[in-house]
Amino acid sequence: MPSRVHFFWSGPDFAYADLLSVRTAQRVHQPESIWVWTGQAPAGNAHWDAMMDLEGVSMKPLPPHPGRTHNRYVLSDYIRYHVLFVHGGLYLDFDTISLRPLSRPEGCSVLAGEERPGILNIAVLDVEAGSPVFKVLLEACERRLTQTEPDSQSFNMLGPALFTDVCRAHPGQVQVVPPEVFYPIHWQNWQLVWSNCLLPAATRVLHYWGTYGHERARLVEPGQREPTTYHRAVSSVLGDDW
Secondary structure, eight states: OOSEEEEEEOSSOOOHHHHHHHHHHHHHHOOSEEEEEESSOOTTOHHHHHHHTSTTEEEEEOOOOOOOOOOHHHHHHHHHHHHHHHHOEEEEOSSEEEOSOOOOOTTOSEEEEEEETTEEEEEEEEEOTTOHHHHHHHHHHHHHHHHSOGGGOOTTTTSHHHHHHHHHTOGGGEEEEOHHHHOSSOGGGGGGGGSOOOOOTTOSEEEOOHHHHHHHHTTOOTTOOOSSHHHHHHHHHHTTOO
C-alpha cells in the first residue's frame, strides 16, 4: 500500500463529503502521511479543521509551477503530476471514496485506470517517485503552458487526453486497470452515484464525478443515511462512524 496519499484543494467550499474522501482514504490505504496541497486553506471551515486534526494529515503549500495559468483545472492537473513525480505515492481527487486497498505492480512506475476503454482518467494515480513516464508528462505540460496564452487554455489542456497519449508511449511502465476498478460509473451517468445501484466487486475507489454532482455532494451531512450508492460506499468503510 502507498506510504503517502496526496490531495489537491482549491476554493473556499470544503464540504463534509470532502472530509469523507480523506477519512476513507486513511482507513483503507493506511498511509504514513496524507498531504493536502493548497494555495489557501478555507478559513473557519469546521470540516477542513476536522480533516487537519486527523492523524498524519498535513497541509502543503503549492510547489513551484510555470505560473502561466489562472485555470484551476489546469493548475490541478499540473500540481498532481508534479508532486507525484517528486514525491511518489497515491493521488486522489476529493470526489473519491476509497473502498479497498490497491497496489502498483513491481516493474511499473504508474498505476492508472480507464474511465472508458482506451481513455485513462487522472482522478486516481499511484506513481513511483521519479517515474520516467511522469518526467515526459511534465515536459509536455510545460511546453503546452509555455506555448498557450492563459486566456486560450482549455480546462482539459493537461488532462486525460494528454495523460493517455503519454502512457500509450510507455506501455511497459504503466499498469492500466479497467473502468470498474476506479470509475465504475461513467461521468455521463453520474446521477447513478446518488441512486440505488450496486458497484462491481472489482471496485477499489469510487470516483463520483463531483464536477457534475457538486451540489448533491454538498447535501451530505454527518449521521445521514440514505439508500444511495454513495452512502453505502462510505458506510462499507466507516461503518456508523460518520
